[in-house]
Amino acid sequence: MGSGFVIFFGNSIAGEAAFVNEPACEAGFLQGGIVVFDDNASAGSAIFINEGGAVSGGGGGSTTFSFTAKAGNANITVHGGAVPGAIGSQVNFLTDSTAGSATFFAEGGQGEDTLGGVILFSDTSLDSAENANFTINGGTPGSAFGGDLLFDQESDVGNAICVINGGTDGGPGDVLELTSSCTGGTARIELFGNGTLEMGSHDAPGASVGSIEGDGLVFLGANNLTTGPNGLSTTFSGVIQDADRWW
Numbered sequence: 001m002g003s004g005f006v007i008f009f010g011n012s013i014a015g016e017a018a019f020v021n022e023p024a025c026e027a028g029f030l031q032g033g034i035v036v037f038d039d040n041a042s043a044g045s046a047i048f049i050n051e052g053g054a055v056s057g058g059g060g061g062s063t064t065f066s067f068t069a070k071a072g073n074a075n076i077t078v079h080g081g082a083v084p085g086a087i088g089s090q091v092n093f094l095t096d097s098t099a100g101s102a103t104f105f106a107e108g109g110q111g112e113d114t115l116g117g118v119i120l121f122s123d124t125s126l127d128s129a130e131n132a133n134f135t136i137n138g139g140t141p142g143s144a145f146g147g148d149l150l151f152d153q154e155s156d157v158g159n160a161i162c163v164i165n166g167g168t169d170g171g172p173g174d175v176l177e178l179t180s181s182c183t184g185g186t187a188r189i190e191l192f193g194n195g196t197l198e199m200g201s202h203d204a205p206g207a208s209v210g211s212i213e214g215d216g217l218v219f220l221g222a223n224n225l226t227t228g229p230n231g232l233s234t235t236f237s238g239v240i241q242d243a244d245r246w247w
Contacts, residue, residue, distance in 0.1 A: 004033040007093055008041035008075035014074070021055045021061020021081075021089065024072045030087060037069035044100065046074045052079035052110070052117060053086030053102075060089030060117070065097035073134070078117030080109040080147065084192060086193040090118040099132035099160070106147030108139030108167060116147040116174065121155035121182070129160035129187070136174040138167030138195065146174030147197075153180045157187040157209065159230075163215060164180045166193020173217070178202050184209035186230040191216025191238055200244035212236050219244055 003024065008014060014037075021033035032051065037043060043065075050061040053186060054179055060079065065071060071093075080088040088109065093099065097243030099121075106117040116139055123125045129151075138146035146167055157178070173194030179186060179201040191197055191214040200221025205243040207223065218225065218240040223238070 005030050006034070007036040007038060010039050012039060012183065013042045014045045016046060017043045019049070021050045021063065021090070023051045023060045024058040024114045025055070027055050027057035032059055032061040032089070034061065037065045038067050040068050042070040043074035048074060048076040048094035050089035050091065050117070052088045052107070052231065053081040054083060056083060056085030059087040062090045062092065062194070064092040064094065067084070067096065068096040069097045071099045071102035071232045073100065076102060077105040077107070078119060078147070079107045080116035080143065080145070081114030082110050084112040084114060086114050088115040088117040090120065091122045093127050093155070095123050096126035098126070099129045101131045104134045104137045105148060106131060106174065107138055108146035109143030110140055110202070113143040114139070114142045116143070116145045118148045118150065118193035119218045120150045120151045120152065124154050127155040129156065129158040130207045132160045134160060135165070136176065136195070137165045138173040138193070139171040140168050141171045144169055146172045148175050148177065150177040150180065152183040153182065155182045156185050157183065159187065159210070161188045163190045164192065164195035164197065166195045166216065170221045178207050181209065184189065188230060188232065190214045199225060214238060
């Protein structure tokens with residue numbers, strides 16, 4: 001059984017529509033409902049809810065932006081897996097797409113061995129979070145992972161605000177991953193509880209972000225972390241380690 005599929009091409013805009021991308025119905029199907037923005041299309045001010053997997057081994061819904069598409073002022077949620085062994089939903093930014101001033105929420109796994117929701121920026125330096133707001137939440141006790149905000153290859157965190165929260169009642173925390181040669185721009189990073197900034201997979205010598213605050217965790221690996229480009233005065237009382245994150 002195939003997944004439902006909606007695609008916006010050219011200069012099309014989603015306006016103020018609302019989309020719910022349902023999860024896959026059977027185990028082994030890694031993809032549920034899909035909304036894709038291609039070319040110069042924009043999500044406008046639409047609402048997107050990507051449901052997490054509802055069966056063990058089944059995937060969630062997704063929203064993907066590629067080829068200069070824009071998230072605009074959209075409100076986008078990715079849920080983690082809802083039952084034991086399920087896979088979370090995801091949002092993907094590929095091939096010069098940008099997040100604009102959109103608002104994002106990623107939720108952690110909700111059952112034993114479940115994966116959290118994932119927001120991924122990949123490919124080129126034009127894949128940018130721009131002025132977006134991200135709230136990434138951890139998982140519940142027994143879940144495998146919290147939510148995940150991942151910047152890979154040459155993508156840019158831009159001037160985004162990234163709030164990385166811990167898990168619920170001791171559940172696994174969520175994570176902001178800076179990998180490869182991505183840049184941190186002037187982003188404001190807020191880490192709480194066991195919410196984590198992970199830089200162990202970033203290229204040497206490390207990365208710079210606008211500011212860091214809160215009481216969470218930072219794992220540098222062998223890299224350096226530089227802060228201050230956004231000019232904010234912030235306080236961080238968490239833990240910074242020259243080690244990779246223990247998953």
